[in-house]
Amino acid sequence: MAVAETQLYAKVSSKPRNKSTPSLLESLLTKGFPAHIAQKALAATGQKTIEDAAKWLHSHCNDPSLDDPIPQEYALYLCPTGPLHNCLQEFWKESRRQCGKNRAHEIFPHITLCDFFTCEDQKVELLYEVLKRVGERFSQCFPPSISLSLHSSTSYLGFFVGESHANILKEFATAFSAEASALADCHVKSCQKQVHLTLAHKFYPHHQKTLEQLAKSLNPGESCQWVAALYSRDMRFVHYQTLRAIFQYKPQNIDELMINIGDFIYVDPTQQSDVSEGWVIGTSHRTGCRGFIPENYTERANESDTWVKHREYAFVPALRFFTQAENEPNVKLNGEVHNPVRSRSVTNILSSQNTPLRRGLLVMRHGERVDQVFGKSWIQQCLTADGKYHRADLNFPSILPKRRDSMKQFEYDPPLSSCGIFQSRLTGEALLDQEVTVSSVYSSPALRCIQTAQYVLEGLKLDQKLKIRVEPGLFEWTKWEASKLIPNFMTMTELTEASYKVDTSYRNNFPLSSLMPSETYEEYVSRSAAVIKQIVTACPSKGKCVILIVGHGSSLASFTRPLIGLPARESGDFAQVVRKIPSLGMCFCEELKEENKWQMVNPPVKTLTHGANAAFNWRNGILDN
16 A cells, blocks of 8 residues: 555544434445445435445445545535526637647636535535535625626636625635534635636646637626535545546456446556556546556546536525616726627637638658557568568558568568558548648658558548658657667668659758767757758648648657747656557647747547457367367
8 A cells, every 4th residue: 555545544544433324324224335335435426316326336346445434525616607607618618729728627617615625424414514504694695796807827817706705705615614624523724815717727828818818708797696516526536637438448358447438537647657558557437446448548538527516505696687788897807998798709709810721730640550569579470481571460561662671670660550551541531531631741751651641642642643751850759769770761762662652852851861869858859840840931831731741659749839839848748648649640730820820729630549459369269178
């Protein structure tokens, strides 16, 4: 057991336990469940119904932590409902689409009244009583509408609550904190700082202007019923990433995790360094079990997606008699007054901002490579005694291109598998269906990248019109090369003889001889930024056309971030991101020429997801006993 967990168990188990016999608990006890486990199930499901608790218990029958005395963490939030909530949700959606995800997107719109605190499972019902009692006490003095003013900084955007209304909210939070601490024996800290509703947090500074323009379209005076809601979360996974399963996965090995569509999985980023490429190890929110899952069966979820709402108290606003003009509020942005018009939605503001898009840059990783499936010894598996290529599995390519040096050079410059060829051609066909106009194609000198570019062009029906520009500067970070040397890539003559449509007249920006083995991360970042700038500058900017770059997993971040003005990640974070990028994973940037900048948007097509298909020997299990 980890030291931190041991301390946590000691902290919660040392407290005296009160007797608690509510009807829900009694029903579970009559079914034969131990009291502490029944109370844990009720706390984890919000103490709503016997069915919810029984379902949780059934799902967690193999949970190794089922007997551990770790309580839930609780927080009290003031949440908007009705038209104001709908407007805020639209802002959430559009700000994420326009500027990417920031910390505010992890949680729904809210004002924090009491931050997270622990409460023993058998005392949770006392929190419900406190919420109801304090809510009723403040119902008459609660403001019919809350005064909100817009404030912005380089890393924060949100509404500050007016002083008089903020004082009422602080008094409400303080009253809840005092009674909960006394009645339920838990330490509750009420909000005493600036009371606020966050719109965006920890975003990149160059997104501030766009986010402000979106926020100015919000009308904080929209009708709203405010609700004080008590939420809980599993305190063990506070600093974990939350993934959502988008496909079902049935384990093929004992250390793998069963997941259903919609399941949430908690993943500790610090524990993934030794995990095989394409996999993560995590804990299921539904079952509490831990194991490996294929990462491309999941997507990132929000932090609050696994939270449970327990109880809420709704403050019913008093009737207000005034005209719409009198009720039209002013939004103050750091002292500057703006008058939002109700008819102007966030979407309308966005559409008025959009300038004509000129060029696009599509960066994709190569398809599945042979050694990814069959390991580094794949060459030994497909060579006959006399050194000729033999297709040992249908996922080996039907033929290998001829090269003048030894076939062993393929060990460090492997080709695509048959599935990789299929992936690439299918991606090209999808781009064709979306009417993506590719005007130029650049590829890393690695054979797998050139092949991917070739088959994508075939899917696009452009293989007879466009030629592939082989650019050595697009090769991946050389520190990751297993041989510690730059591979002997196929020459332009060999590629042409193998019928790859390469542009023999292209003069590369970064000579092959300039690639240095085991370059530093800073050298790789500098090379990538210089090469992408040269490529974008060399391609014509007239018309709506797309530059296609086929590279490696590292290419998606190292080529797009400098283009949209973002700094390079730390090398450790960079490695964590790269290892999660699947075959044919892609990023797409569009140019806003009038603003002299690029922005990242959704790729024109989805990436391809598929399951594993293990080798099969028909004798095993069919003939053998």
